[in-house]
Amino acid sequence: MVNVAVLGAAGGIGQPLSLLVKLSKDVSSLRLYDIVRCPGVAADISHINTNSQVQAFEGNAQLKDCLTGADIVVIPAGVPRKPGMTRDDLFGVNAGIVRDLVQAIAENCPKAFVCIISNPVNSTVPIAAEVLKKNGVYDPRRLFGVSTLDLVRASRFVRDLRPSFDAGTEIPVIGGHSGNTIVPIISSVQNAVHFSEEEIKTLTHRIQFGGDEVVQAKNGEGSATLSMAYAGYTFVNSIIRAMNGTPTTVCSYIDVSVDQSGFEHYKNLCADQVEYFSVPVSIGPNGVEKILPLENLTEFEKDLIKTASSAIAQNIASGVNFARK
């Protein structure tokens, strides 16, 4: 049984994500934290007759109690995009939010698995790492940028084009989590569903900019929340399975120093040096164990990795510089 804390629990993602986590039979304590609206959300979810006890924590003074004893901390706190903005435009507000929340994690539950949803993920994960390092509690195996929504979209968008494709089939998506840093590996299913070069280009673009479709459709009311809640829940479940001893694989934006030799495979394809990258990994009870290779990448995918790595290197530098200030 695990204790899960959701920071930003009253938000667009936080509420449905907390609802889904409440359904898990493996969760014993579900702690919901936000700076506003949290008691109402927690009271509501707490009436659902599943295993976990739900508690509300509101405002900085209650953050310590929320985090003490947490095994998994999920962070969807922060502002979302409006039309015309990039995820990097959120840095000014969200960098500080993530830094302060991770400082509290370092002080109160340094061994927790930390899952960062707040954008720009390419930068907020390095910020989190720097804060944990400063506090002397950094374990890179336990820090994750949640890029699962890119995989969810990849499978769904392939299904949109080929109705016979099982939308539950995983398509790896590597690199980062913004525009052209998102690198879908469609070649992994090319035997099951054949696509022309033109179709692959169109699909790749749709997956890279899937977030924009939602931002535009919501027209100023935020970005993906419901599909993200589903993706976040899927990710949390993978972590719980791994903690419980079932070997599990995920794609996640991680500190690649956890497995230097495993990352060689990707490093050779990068134009710039990147310390963080989304890669397929095996996870176990202590977090990331191995970075897994993806074989037979196409020239098109190799080019995408090159482009992605240059942008990610800059995003990492912004995050690290901010956290070291």
Ligand SMILES: NC(=O)C1=CN([C@@H]2O[C@H](COP(=O)(O)OP(=O)(O)OC[C@H]3O[C@@H](n4cnc5c(N)ncnc54)[C@H](O)[C@@H]3O)[C@@H](O)[C@H]2O)C=CC1
């Ligand atoms: N990784 C991914 O794939 C995705 C990431 N996102 C990102 O997730 C974040 C949240 O998005 P939404 O839930 O739609 O936004 P939202 O505005 O609906 O909710 C954010 C919540 O965070 C809370 N919050 C703000 N400062 C806080 C703090 N210091 N401590 C705790 N809570 C705090 C707010 O009160 C609010 O309830 C955004 O940065 C968005 O870009 C969104 C979709 C996908």
Ligand SMILES: O=C([O-])CC(=O)C(=O)O
């Ligand atoms: O597009 C956004 O800003 C939110 C996000 O990360 C996504 O939907 O992938």
